[in-house]
Amino acid sequence: MNIANNIAHIRTQMEQAALAAGRDPKDILLCAATKMNDAEAVRQAIAAGVDCCGENRVQELTAKLAENAYTGKPVHFIGHLQTNKVRQVVGKVDLIQSVDSVRLLQAISKEAERQGIRQDILLEVNIAAEESKSGFTPRELTEVLENLAQFPGVFVRGLMAIPPICQKKTDNHKFFQEMYNLSVDITAKKYDNVRVDVLSMGMSGDFEDAIACGCTMIRLGTAIFGQRNYQ
Numbered sequence: 558m559n560i561a562n563n564i565a566h567i568r569t570q571m572e573q574a575a576l577a578a579g580r581d582p583k584d585i586l587l588c589a590a591t592k593m594n595d596a597e598a599v600r601q602a603i604a605a606g607v608d609c610c611g612e613n614r615v616q617e618l619t620a621k622l623a624e625n626a627y628t629g630k631p632v633h634f635i636g637h638l639q640t641n642k643v644r645q646v647v648g649k650v651d652l653i654q655s656v657d658s659v660r661l662l663q664a665i666s667k668e669a670e671r672q673g674i675r676q677d678i679l680l681e682v683n684i685a686a687e688e689s690k691s692g693f694t695p696r697e698l699t700e701v702l703e704n705l706a707q708f709p710g711v712f713v714r715g716l717m718a719i720p721p722i723c724q725k726k727t728d729n730h731k732f733f734q735e736m737y738n739l740s741v742d743i744t745a746k747k748y749d750n751v752r753v754d755v756l757s758m759g760m761s762g763d764f765e766d767a768i769a770c771g772c773t774m775i776r777l778g779t780a781i782f783g784q785r786n787y788q
């Protein structure tokens with residue numbers, strides 16, 4: 558498993574997917590989903606040119622921050638975040654991608670205010686309306702955006718989605734398309750404290766489709782680091 562080779566290969570695939578869709582490859586950022594990979598692997602990914610790192614678990618984030626694993630690149634939080642752990646994340650990461658409930662939004666805003674900062678976030682959309690997943694429905698999303706004045710500690714930088722694993726690769730097209738349309742709608746509405754420059758979607762199995770549908774950031778784990786070892 559050679560992380561640098563994997564990333565070089567991914568960059569080629571990203572470029573081809575972008576060009577095929579008539580897009581500028583520079584408009585799509587590569588976020589390394591670093592869960593279960595150690596500081597050394599993270600450093601290799603950064604050296605090989607990923608644009609940012611995304612961490613899933615607070616404990617791993619804290620440990621790797623202490624090891625200066627992310628030096629030189631932004632670090633994002635991309636996993637489900639419990640409200641009782643926001644203190645360990647707010648102000649420590651450049652972007653919290655996975656804001657999936659009003660309760661969490663409230664907790665993050667409050668903690669950011671306490672620290673005297675403004676935390677950049679993405680709102681996570683449950684685009685396939687899956688029972689098992691958290692995230693805002695498109696309707697709830699509108700409601701939150703219209704009431705952002707209640708959350709002065711955050712700045713919304715865009716949207717994030719994790720569509721379901723589909724049998725056929727192209728089955729996700731519909732969800733990616735809906736996410737893109739949502740991001741266009743929101744941009745057009747010019748909400749206060751919102752600037753939609755990130756549409757984060759696409760993982761190792763479907764990132765080329767996500768690029769075809771207009772994402773501006775993909776989050777890859779397996780394609781960069783190989784299969785995760787859950788032992």
Ligand SMILES: *Cc1c(COP(=O)(O)O)cnc(C)c1O
Pocket residue numbers: 590592613635636719760761762776777778779780
């Ligand atoms: C693990 C993870 C990814 C990357 O998944 P791969 O299929 O390994 O590329 C992306 N986003 C989130 C939120 C993840 O937890």
